[in-house]
Amino acid sequence: MRRRSAVAALALLIGAKPGMPAAMTEHETLELPSGRLALMREGRGPLIVLLPSLGRGQEDFDDLAPRIAAAGFSVLRPEPRGIGGSAPLRPGATLHDMAADVAAAIEAEGAGPAIVAGHAAGNWVARVLSHDRPDLVRAVALLAAVTGTEVDPEIRRSITASFTLSLSDEERLSHLRRAYFAPGNDATVWLPGWHPEVSMAQRAAAAxxxxxxxxxxxxxxxxxxxxxxxxxxxxxxxxxxxxxxxGPNVTRVVVEGAGHALVPEQPAAVAEALVAFARSLP
Structure with a gap:
C-alpha cells in the first residue's frame, strides 16, 4: 500500500549554478510487512536510488538529488528505518532485510532496473541488493565506500565521537573535521543529522x-x-x-577537495560523476 503526501515540497538547489532548475520533491509512504517506509522522489527519467551512510538520513542528499534530477533522471530516496517516517528496523534484521526495503521501493516505482548508489556504509545495502535482486539493478555506484582497508584507531575514535551527542559542538566539530571533512570544508553541516540508535541497529544488521x-x-x-x-x-x-x-567492471573517479563526507563537500562533482556514469551505460 502506498500513500502520497498531498503537498510536494520544493527542493531548492543549494549552491547550484545560476539558471539550474529546481526540482519538486514528492513524499510517499509504503506500507510493507516490515513496517512503513518513507520515500522521496525528484525528477523524471531513468531511475537512480540514493542510500545514505551509517546512522544518517536522506537529508545528506538534499543538494545532490536535485542536481541529478535536473540532468534528466528520476531520483528515489528511501529514508532509512528509524529516521523520519520510516519504521525502525526489527530485531534480528540483516542487510538482506534492508536491501528488501529498497527492492520494494523500486518495484513500487515500476521504473527499474535502477542505478543504486550507496554512500559510505550505504554501499553494503547497494551491494546486497545487487546480489539478492539483480533484476532490479542496472548498475551500482559506491561513494567513499570502505572496501576492506583498516581504519586508523584515532579515526575510529572520531567516528564514535560523531555519534556522541552529549559532547559539546566544539568537540564534535573537531572529530568531524578529523574523520570526515577535507581541510577548509565546512564540517558544521554535519553537526545535526546523526541517529545513534539507527547506527546501532544498522551495525547489528551487518553483524x-x-x-x-x-x-x-x-x-x-x-x-x-x-x-x-x-x-x-x-x-x-x-x-x-x-x-x-x-571485479573488472569498475569505473573509478576521484573527487578533489573532499573527505569521507564527500556528498555535502562536493555535491556538484558527485552529481557530475553519477550522471556521466549513467549516460555511459548501454
Missing amino acids: ATADKAWLRAAERHPLLYVAAAEDAIAAPPSLAELQASL
Whole structure:
C-alpha cells in the first residue's frame, strides 16, 4: 500500500549554478510487512536510488538529488528505518532485510532496473541488493565506500565521537573535521543529522549477515567507485585494487577537495560523476 503526501515540497538547489532548475520533491509512504517506509522522489527519467551512510538520513542528499534530477533522471530516496517516517528496523534484521526495503521501493516505482548508489556504509545495502535482486539493478555506484582497508584507531575514535551527542559542538566539530571533512570544508553541516540508535541497529544488521557472497556480487553489474581524495577513513584505492576486490567492471573517479563526507563537500562533482556514469551505460 502506498500513500502520497498531498503537498510536494520544493527542493531548492543549494549552491547550484545560476539558471539550474529546481526540482519538486514528492513524499510517499509504503506500507510493507516490515513496517512503513518513507520515500522521496525528484525528477523524471531513468531511475537512480540514493542510500545514505551509517546512522544518517536522506537529508545528506538534499543538494545532490536535485542536481541529478535536473540532468534528466528520476531520483528515489528511501529514508532509512528509524529516521523520519520510516519504521525502525526489527530485531534480528540483516542487510538482506534492508536491501528488501529498497527492492520494494523500486518495484513500487515500476521504473527499474535502477542505478543504486550507496554512500559510505550505504554501499553494503547497494551491494546486497545487487546480489539478492539483480533484476532490479542496472548498475551500482559506491561513494567513499570502505572496501576492506583498516581504519586508523584515532579515526575510529572520531567516528564514535560523531555519534556522541552529549559532547559539546566544539568537540564534535573537531572529530568531524578529523574523520570526515577535507581541510577548509565546512564540517558544521554535519553537526545535526546523526541517529545513534539507527547506527546501532544498522551495525547489528551487518553483524547478523553471516553470508559473504554479496561482497563481490556487484561485479555482475557495471560499477562506479567515487573516491574522495582526502578521505581519512577510506583512502582512494587504485583501479587495480578495486578490480581485485570488486571485479573488472569498475569505473573509478576521484573527487578533489573532499573527505569521507564527500556528498555535502562536493555535491556538484558527485552529481557530475553519477550522471556521466549513467549516460555511459548501454
